[in-house]
Amino acid sequence: MNTYRNRPDAIRALVQDDRVHRDVYLSDELFALEQEQFFANTWLYVGHASQVPNAGDFWSLDLAGRPVMMVRQPDGAVRVFYNRCAHKGSRLVTDECGNTGKFFRCPYHAWTYKLDGAPLAIPLKSGYEGTRLKECESGQGLTAIRNVHVYRDFVFARLSSEGPDFASYFGEVLHAIDNMVDRSPEGRLTVGGGVMRNIIHCNWKMYLENINDTVHPMSTHESATQAADALWEGRAPDAPKPMAMEQILPFGSGYEFFDKMGGRVFANGHSVLGVNFSIHSNYAQLPEYEEAMRAAHGAERAAEILQRSPQNSVFFPSLSVKGSPQVIRVIRPLAANRTLIEAWSFRAAGAPDLLFERAMNYNRLVFSPMSVVAHDDLHLFESMQQGLRGEGNEWVSLHRNFDPAELEQASITTNGTNELLMRNQFRAWARYMTAGMETAA
Structure with a gap:
């Protein structure tokens, strides 16, 4: 049965202003069209x-x-x-x-x-x-x-011969790569430490929207943060933390913290979460490194780079960047219900080894399927993929903080728990899924 091929209106109907239809996660036919159409029309x-x-x-x-x-x-x-x-x-x-x-x-x-x-x-x-x-x-x-x-050494490709040029497609979100690369006093990164790969039995869009979900840590990762809190209990708030504690404790910061961190969406599904601060903002300072940064970039630019530590910057649809701790995740869809996630660490030229250690430790601590964090997410992603097959409700809610005015704006700064960051992804998905489809029909 041909439900969606050459039917752009049927595809657009799956993405409403404040909710999406479950077929965007479940349909094998839609995934085949994504491979042909959506991923060809976007920059990967x-x-x-x-x-x-x-x-x-x-x-x-x-x-x-x-x-x-x-x-x-x-x-x-x-x-x-x-x-x-x-x-x-x-x-x-x-x-x-x-x-x-x-x-x-x-x-x-x-x-x-x-x-x-x-x-x-x-x-x-x-x-x-x-x-x-x-x-x-x-x-x-x-x-x-x-x-x-x-x-800046990040290589992207658009498979289709037609579509937006690179600069028009990514626009201002490219500053997130600048922030990451410029953490090197020499302005140069190299991949280090190999890659951590994990195949998750869920749709790729589930993983990507979760990158912008700041409400789930308090419940999904409650056991991990409670265990960390128990180990750290009784220590002075300003006591030096082991790297693992420095990276895991902020996950339990509470709804108000995540809401106030703020977020910003851009055209074409891109976003930056943590425009004010993030769980990475309070890592231990390194005076000699900071001095090298000032010497390389000037005091003002160095302060801008080091004080800005977004939680996640999404280059829709295939890349998520953490400027600090200098790691990326690459989303490689395999099937409607299978997604390969790659976690890479970077070494900043001219920076102390501790920065690279942070990157490696963060990937192991948070993104490894054997970590105290990722296994919670993986369980829920696979549970969602199965649960959406239940009857009676074919829709997934994205209502939180919906404002009709957002439909008229390409770039918006908002609170950190606003599901606008997810709605923005699906609106871009519908646009690039149907680009050129009327002509093809």
Whole structure:
């Protein structure tokens, strides 16, 4: 049954002003359309340039169901290609990362390609004389993704040939990457410590909207914060905290704290949670590092960087950034009910090792499925995915603090517990799911 294909009005009807239909989480048909339509029309996070430091280095991944590879060029540029041989379609590289040397060689029939994707050599070349190979796509070499943008070493791609340009799509939310990168006195980050991966049996939108959910910590993570409180009980409020305590105790800060931290939404589903302060605002100070920051950026800019520690900055739909403690989460949808989450840590060039230790510790403490925090979320995400199949109520509430005036504004600063940050994501989802659909029909 074709419920949604080439039916933009039916898709838009799933996202109302203050609620969304359960099909946005449950429908296999909608997920297939997301792979074809939504993820192609939006800018997706591919990887970080530090993952391919040398010419010939590659990093392979699946992007919205398509095999791609990020490749460092001889001139230092980073390009992204579809990871398939132009001959029979075999993947050129099957390892996640490595160095291919000066060319790619297909393991099936030994067709070879330059690092820029141009065809280099094929066996039995004389057999193609007089044929249409040179005029065919197969004779043109590797297919490059044309819409690639590298912003301060963060690599993004838009699969569709049409759609918003990079700057128009992300706009002001890019300052969140600036805040993260500029925590390095040298203005440079590198990926460190590997990646923590976790497959969750829930829809990707559940995970992404939870990133902006400041009401759940008091109930979902109650046991973790109570245990931390019990261990810290009787200590002076200003007593130096072990890193784990410094990072876990703020989760139990209460509704008022999270409400007052504030949030801001931007066009296209992006947001920053914690525009005033966040659970990361009171990490121990490092005088020598702060002095190095002032020397590098000037006193005013250094203060702006260090005093601004948003809880989460969402680059809709695939990336969430924490400037402090310098970690990111990448959302890789696999199916309507399966999502791969990647947690990466960054090392700031010229900064003390303690900053990198914070990043690594935070990922282990909060995002590992074996942590005292993440297993609570995972249980509830999977419970929601199952519970939404119950009859009698086909809608998910997003009513909290709804104001009709928000429908007319692209950028709004609001209180931290406002579900506007989630409503904003779904409005962008409906827009990019149906972009160009009338023409296709």
